[in-house]
Amino acid sequence: MAHVHRPDGPVALVGRDVELAQLGALTTAARAGHGGGLLVQGQAGIGKTALVDAGADAAEAAGLHVLRCRGFRGEGDVGFAGLHELLHPLLDRRDVLPARQRAALEVVFGLADGVPADRLVLGLATLGLLEEVAQQTPVLVLVEDLQWLDPSSAETVAFLPRRVAESRVLVLATTRVGDGERSSWARSFPHVLSLTPLQESDAETLVRATGADLPAKVRTRILRESSGNPLALTELVAQHSRSGGQSRGAAPAALPRRLEDAFLGEALLLPAATRQALLVAATAEGAPQQEVLQAVRSLGLSDADLLPAQRSRLLQPSGDRFAFRHPLISSALYDSAGSSARAQVHGALAAVTRDPARAAQHRAAAAMGWDEDAAEGLDGVAQRALGRGAAAEAATAWRRAAALTAELDRRAGLLASAAEAARQAGASADAAVLLTEVRAVTAPTQHRTLRRAARTDWLLSMTADHQGRGAVDLVDLAAAMPGSDERIEVLAWAATKCSVLQEPEDVRAVVRAALREQDTDRPLQRVALALVDPGAPLDPATFERFRAQAQQTDGVLLNCLAFSVEDAGDLAAAQDCWSTAVEVAHASTLTSDEVTALCGRSTPRLGRGDLPGGLADAEQALHLSLELDLPVVGAMAATVVARARAWRGEHERATQALQQARTLPAAAPFTRVHASAAWAAGVLALTEGRHADALADLQGAAVNAAVALWAGGDLAEPAARSGRPDLVADWSRTAAAAVEANGSPHLAMLLERSRAMLAPADRAQAHFEAALAHGVRSGAAFDLARTRLHYGEWLRRERRITEAREHLTPALEVFDSLGALPLAERVRQELRAAGAESTPVAAEQDVAVRSLTAQELLVARLAAQGLSNKEIADQVYVSHRTVGSHLSHVFAKLQIARRSQLVAALGGEARPA
Template structure:
């Protein structure tokens, strides 16, 4: 290689690090012909000579309709190790490769691929080469980028090559290293020409260097033909992109071949990736024979490598294919479709051959799209649906398939594309099935991303009235309630219309429908409550469709609205188990985030932090911005409880970034509550009051956040600011009788009541609080009571409450409240307390994820079972446990249970 010493040195250094167990990933990028493949090949040669194993796959232009083709090529040498994977990861990989079963989220398939790499490194370090990442099927590309961000702790170097072009995805952020290949310097370019064409004159060399612009492929190709340098190129030609100029030079070379050979090259280009036997059979059907490939082989444009024809450079294939007329391409694809054995590729060629409408091919593509989606290749399924739409002649069928394309795009995480497809379909959709599916897709997008607002409740009511199927009418009305609940932006008139329509006694016929109706009404109607969460959960045990997942989440929200936080945690946990068993990682992530919010509200800070950090990690992997924003807001709230202001600020910044321009009301409310806690920690009660009042505007969160209002409102002289929340909370207590909420209400009344009458409210608040597990809110109540008692000169009584509060705050690491309480205790004459040496606290030295893994290990789960449960690789679980042992100063798994026994919540 010439002029690539620095880049090659960086790769060899990374290879050396991988041999020592310090893995990495590097993306080699540049324009066509810049030398990416040559550099990667040199790295492979170095790796092989150093004893590293090599795994590789290659993207092929126009391939990838079925998805996971590249992944199968990459992992084929390792598939004999698949039984060593955790069960769900093994199943996810098998389904991706065509076995029967339910498709898993791409996260599980990614973990399976990571697990296989980990197993393979037990034999030797590995280099993974992914060539032409820009052409790799999207499902594989997603897993490659997943792997690229996780190479740090393994003896693996992952190298991927990609073109720099706005039409291709930009994967740089996923790789630890980026190696952009720049054009060669003039000196290096001249050295390359010296080696290739020593007979060239000085003038020819300099003219070629100027024209090739440092592109090694251009220098190599054009140095072989001095005619390129005899005259300066036309100005307009010099301005063409390098890829186009190289293609033109290849076409000039192809033009020298016999006509039959040019046609044979077109068959090979259109059938790139097919076997040579298939290509030759298709050529014969077009009146050609094997001998027609020989002149191209003599020119070095194409070679027979193994069982496949390989072009000298991908630009040769693209030049041949793109320069052919559409009729010639269609004839070639039609013949390839006849001879290719693989059904998926055959359909792909029939689609490429189709001109204008073709319902037969459109129907075949629909079947392929369904099958591809069932394997979990959702991006490819969406693309296949779109191609089916383009070939569909009947408007009604075209609309139906467009709706299905939108749903497939939503499942693939391409919410913006899904929204565009829905906008195309909605004006022309008339059949009920498509109308319902469109509404379902629309609401699923609106509840998990900021790409779409969705229709208002009254619009959904109008839609329901046009439907003849009672089950469809019920579903749409439930969606209207869900939308109204989550957005909290419906007018009283719209809300009333939804309640009236959804509450009709003749709407629900079966027991299941009545349960679903109850969930919808509980979300939107204050007069309706969930009567049996157990019965509601039971109807989802045997099925979990996409729409069911949202209804399950709304069931948990409805239970939260009964103000029974313990029951809400139980329902969220049951949902997590349901989603986990059915490998629905995205839905499980939503439920984990939901449970984390309730945990923190219920004062279970460590559990809430573990759930929220888990949900944030998963949402990042799955591209679920709204869920990630909620998790981040809740992390900020948990950190604020502990006084970890910098960490809380960072979490709120993450929340803002993920929320986008249209933040969800629930996320805004939790974030405002966190901001209020942070402001209170820094003794800025006026700012805390503003944030709390904003949080109270969202009743499901505000009913609990409002419990903090009275303290800051009194401090800034605005006790009237509490009245609205106090009225809302009192109304809620009339039907829920929650001891936790009652404590907050009585405490607030105590803080607002002048004179001795406040005592009765404080004592009532403490009595209700002692019936709960809300230890922090109870301790805060004791703190406020202690402050009141000290001002009332009841010093001894004040000390008792303050000392009890301080003990709880210290045990839960609630540093700001602990400082405030200690200061108040000193003012009450409590002095400096002499305490026994503090016992070792596992909860304070482990990260939330380490604590989560350690607890599961202590409960008897194996590393494989833990990996399956928390969506980590087997090796990563081992690393977390290794770090936990060191931090906990233990050496055996059997010691975990005792050392974790005292960790709170």
């Protein structure tokens, strides 16, 4: 199906009834509040625009508010150009958005200065605006030529289709693909429609409609050569008519090239001045009409020179722009022009374009050889793009600027900027290539550029499959830095390499020595020493100084420090590190870093016994990791979710989370994820009474020493019940050595408890008493309560009933407050056996609270603290209307009517997340 133009007007659309019906069904569903998204993909000329135009007309007739934007070839380097076109009519409604989301939108549109937009926050702001409009009128978002839309806008558009399911919003987009291909954007849309060639009967109907007088042989040839492509059918008919019936068949070539040749043939029939004016329009496609006309006049042409093109319908005014009959016309005109002709046109456009970014890009395209002025203009474009969060476009502009400058120092600096922007855009491979180019042109005396590039290289190696400079290489680089601050910064990167890569002692010794040589007392220096030498813990005062000075670039250091102190047995310090990382990332709108820190914090929170808090962190990290495509973080978070839910007796949910952890892509090679999954599986089996399975699963945690150190604390019970106490021996030796090295009272409690559970009766009590003493000092309430449970069970078996109750009763209070139902029920059974009664928790209330989804519970907790819907939206990264929807579900499930009732209804779950 296609809008086919003839001198006397368009021909009726044919051959796409099924596709139109699908569009109509999606439109009807959106009007009823069941939004969605459809991507229409297919080769050039297959009828994508015609189909969506028909769908848009039908939607508008049905009362939908249609918002449109379109990608143009060559405009992809202008950040957020498409989003500007799409959302500009709605900007006056931005005050309804939560503060962070509104600020992100204002920065993108240049309405305010501020931190560059985070892609998730910007996506939520866009979603929030659309949801707001849809409250009054259903909305159709129509995006044409998604493949040419600027990357930042395209990413925002792709955020929407799977998130409007409960809104009166339909997102409809088109994109060009080759035969048999699937667009990379397809996974972002719930529905994908691949347009195929017309059926033979429909193709013949279309040919007869456009060329009724064609001889039978010509009609047959056109049907064969067009292969059912609607545009090819109509253009080949028109080509035959223009040639007076003299056109000959050609060997079948790639259809887009055949069509471009046909369009060029049509253009060649026009006057030379018209062809030059058409080249201006093609080069400036998407620009305002007046801009095109001014450039035409500056070349000595006139507005009238475009009239022949309009009469032939190659070009038509469309709103305040010129639109070609088909995008292939503009690409054919531009690609067939010589380089000097294109440069002349770009120069003319640069002189009249009011938008500084597009003017600079035209000047750069007009440059022949080195052009420092053009390079400087692109540098400014890149800085403004990055300032608004368009990192991909900034990288492109800086790379082009580097190609235009002859001065090597300047080129190196521009390439370093391009590499960092590419890294921020998630283009890791491009960033790595750019870093190689930086090294090739950077002189040893360019300390600032060397350090900037090394920083990008280091950050890339922390987040992507990129080896980067080794720790010893960074030590050498630090020695060349002129100032102590710069040297310490580079050495801190080397220390993180040692921590993350578990470098051998000889490498650590080199980094340690270099750090100690620095005659300063900066917190960063001490943090780096703690990373490279885990045996030397960081004192609290130094950490507080570091926390006070922490910048957004310190996120990786905080993460590494958190892992280091966690592995050293100090879960409280690890939680503090992670919390600081969460705060720094949230304040800097670095959502990916915030998700990583939330995931990291969930482990020590859970380990210290804060089941609700650890679960809240892990659930939020899992949710956001799926939004941001962070599979390793998501898998790790899912293992914590599984362990927390297992302790709470939510076995089905725990099993689902465990399965998710094991199937998320990219998670399998990471031993920490594998070990954490084994630990979660062991806890699940333990709470279900499957002791042999628990023992086997917990042994699987040994693949990662750091995880195994803590998971081993759960080995003793299944080992004792399976008659295999020997399987705890290796862990006991490792844990004893760790306690001797770091003095962790928490780890000491686990060790003594394990010894007690496996010891003969005459020695068990001493170990239990030692475990309790360590537990009181540790502040780990959950593990202390488990220790009391095991001790109480042992005392009851020894018929020391009164003493047993003294330990079982406080254990029950902890388990009830944390919602650890299997352990609470186990304590109650022991108390009954000991002749004591225990009051059960309010069963109905507990069932109601546990029926809440993770997002509903998180929103309910924040609402119970008094936060408004908009404040909650900014906190948990959803739209404010989604918050309202969650609260509506919460009220229904908890059978309450007001926010003031939330604290009582949530009970122990109301504590801050």
